[in-house]
Amino acid sequence: MTPPLLADIEAAETESLGLYGGELVRFGPVWASFADPNLPVNVAWGFGSHSDGLDRHLDAVEAFFARHSLPSRLVLYSHFPAWEVLSLRGYRLERMLHVHARSLENLPQLTGVQVRASPPDEFAALSARAFGPGNGAMMARTAARPRTEFFAAELEGRPVSAAALSVFGRVAWLFSAATCLEFRGRGAQTALLAARLHAAKDAGALHAAVVTTPGSASERNVQRAGFVLAGARLTLVRDQSASTV
Incomplete structure (x- = not known):
């Protein structure tokens, strides 16, 4: 595909x-x-x-x-x-x-990092902390979106990373992913990527798309998860x- x-x-x-x-x-x-x-x-x-x-x-x-x-x-x-x-x-x-894309076949396995659904208020606070100062208003507005699923990854028994997913027909849109600074590099984003890809497939999507900053750690994460550059x-x-x- x-x-x-x-x-x-x-x-x-x-x-x-x-x-x-x-x-x-x-x-x-x-x-x-x-x-x-x-x-x-x-x-x-x-x-x-x-x-x-x-x-x-x-x-x-x-x-x-x-x-x-x-x-x-x-x-x-x-x-x-x-x-x-x-x-x-x-x-x-x-x-x-x-812009990166991949099909929802041959998905990466779920990792050992715990990922769960995140209530909108938790997502707003967690993602604002992870993205850093000045992002609170934007994350609160993101948390108020309809047709959106929110996820949190936990390390050491507490939520440290957040991400969002919306499905529009055959395309799943993955966005607003961030990890608190002191927990970066420990697999939380890899776990959130895998969890959202599986959730997107369960929701009936055929493909997933995500945007990243060129050369960033996020770009390397999505490439490892099977995404390819689309534009x-x-x-x-x-x-x-x-x-x-």
Whole structure:
């Protein structure tokens, strides 16, 4: 079974980003969200691999963010075809993540580290501690998402690592995984990866997808778990002084 196409993964994240709440507006195929001025989910997404009507959709997106006194920020995948249009409109690359995928056949075995379901309030507190200062509001909003399962891994009898999973049709989206600093390198993330892959298969998914920072320990973990590079996920932000072409 081959990994999902990048378009399938983007479609899964399109559903996922819509679960964070806040003001959610659609402009043709494109969605834009405003949740809180300081949260990274104030973005527009769903551009896919088509550029029909792109300028019109971008006009609407930029007006939406201007109404909230925010720069226009877009999430796109590397199969997007119209990068020159974005450059001309004053967009620059802010962040790039690697997109990894694998089928849900021949899954890694569950490890000896205990993994269990995590109540949303525990997940919010644990993941905020694991990701570090400044992440509390985002993790609380993540914990409030519908259609999401939360997991905790335990070491020395206490929860030290958290992660989340949502399934959208045939694609499982694995995200928000972090381990408390003093417990890193002891297999908690490996255990959470395996547990979520098995849970995704039990939920009927055929493939799993995850994004990681290039060259990070998380990327090495997912590669060891059988994921392969499928493309890139890019965040672009528009210079607020730029004029529309």
